[in-house]
Amino acid sequence: MIKVKNLNISLGGLHIIKGISFDVIEGEYLSLIGPNGAGKSTILKSLCKIVPFTSGSVHVSGQDITVCTGKQLASEITYTSQLPSNDFTVKELIMFSRYPYLSAFSSITEKDRIKVEESMKITFISEFSSRKLNELSSGERQRVAVASALAQDTGIILFDEPVTHLDPYYDSQISELIINIKKTRNITVVNATHNLNNALKYSDRIMALKNGKIEFIKRSGEVSSEDVSSLYGVGFVSMENPVDKKRVMIKL
């Protein structure tokens, strides 16, 4: 699905990503973890040309992204972070996700409308579709962000800290939402997160980054507390969650 080879990114004279190579397999859930400034966001952004890379290559769905047009790439992959504040209504904003399929003088088609309605239904936001984005709580806003990614109808969705700043209720709501769409629609998910236990619980593989380099890529079941302790520089212990028998890690 995604093939990254020897990726280097420099921004403002700083060498941020230092020769990274990795693959993302179709239909998998890959979590990106690592300390602040490790380069998680930068990698996600470079995969859909928000941030240009200095050298190396990125292929998405078999195509070299440097030769794709914006619309071509946007029908394969999308990036979702916290939505900037704006005056549009929820429905309008989600309709903008149909951009890759709109041509200049055509109006919105029935298919666009169906996709938008469907995305709002799945994310439980239909009830406030006519409210303005600035009037929403951060939990509601985050669901709108997920809905707008879904409406873009891509095979790959890159999430940039989708549950940061959310309370435990919205945290699990959004996390469950992401895992559900991944399973029901076979969407490939790459998720940059600080929530270690979410990463352990939901993802197939975990890629750890530090100082612009890959520390490890492992199946989430194989990540040990030592791996994580050395990654973040603080001690962690691993335990079994008594309810779902999945591993959790607790910071010491």
Added chain:
Amino acid sequence: MRSFSKNFILLAVLFLVFFVINIASGPGLGAANSAGSEVVNEIIFKIRLPRALTAVIAGGTFALCGAVFQSLFRNPIASPFTLGTAGGASFGVTVFISFFSISSFLGTFLTSFAAFLGALLSVTIVYFASSGRRSFNTNYMILTGVVINFFFSGLILLVQYLTDQTSVVRITRWTMGSIDLISLNALLFISAVFVSGSVLLYYFRNDLNLLSIGDDISVSRGVDINGTRKMLFIISSVMISSIVSVTGPIGFIGIIAPHIASSFFGRNYRRLLPASLLTGSIILLICDTVSRTILYPVELPVGIITAIAGALFFSVVLKKQ
């Protein structure tokens, strides 16, 4: 949705009403009526109608370009004036007026071209002053625009100081901004630019929506942000230049019209573009009517009215927010 179409009908009615009032107001029609319908026709079709159309086109252009700049810079006070585009265009025209005559059709075209070069110069300066930075820093660009405005004002004064008396009067009168005494050639020229420019801007309505939210979201939805920005700058610069070369700088409409339009039609550019256009036209039609009647029989340049009324309106809006 239905309320938007109702608003559009209302706006169209207002447009027609003020268009007719603009043509009917001012001295002469009553007196001319007694002189016969031929004189009335002459006044309406040769003087009043071209003037009202100029108001429609100029107001519409400033409003459209204001709305576009507000999306590009993600700033509610971005306009062709705050960013120095109009200042650059004015400088181009000033230089042209001091050295050449502008009466012929070729003259109109060349004045516009001089204005376009000036506008392009200022857009390029703003663009490059803020490129080389990682992100498109909009506050920085607006500050650059303010600096450029001062710079071009200085240059305009310099040209005025160096040139002969007649040119000084013409330049001064022109910088006040007015829509009277437009030749048929000039009207044809600005109409052509206006119609094609408006259609082209409407073509970019989806891009404008996304660009007004943010760069990251625009790119991830598939907008070619650099190419689109350049295109939009060029289209707006051509439109602004063609108007500024004919009417002089008429400020504030670019900020106020989109502001009013968005409070009735929302910020979706699919509606905001046509709504801003009509609102801008209406504002300039009203201002022109006022400028002709307020000190009757003396007629004020309309730029003075828009500047004073615009500043008052703007401070009220600022205070409210």
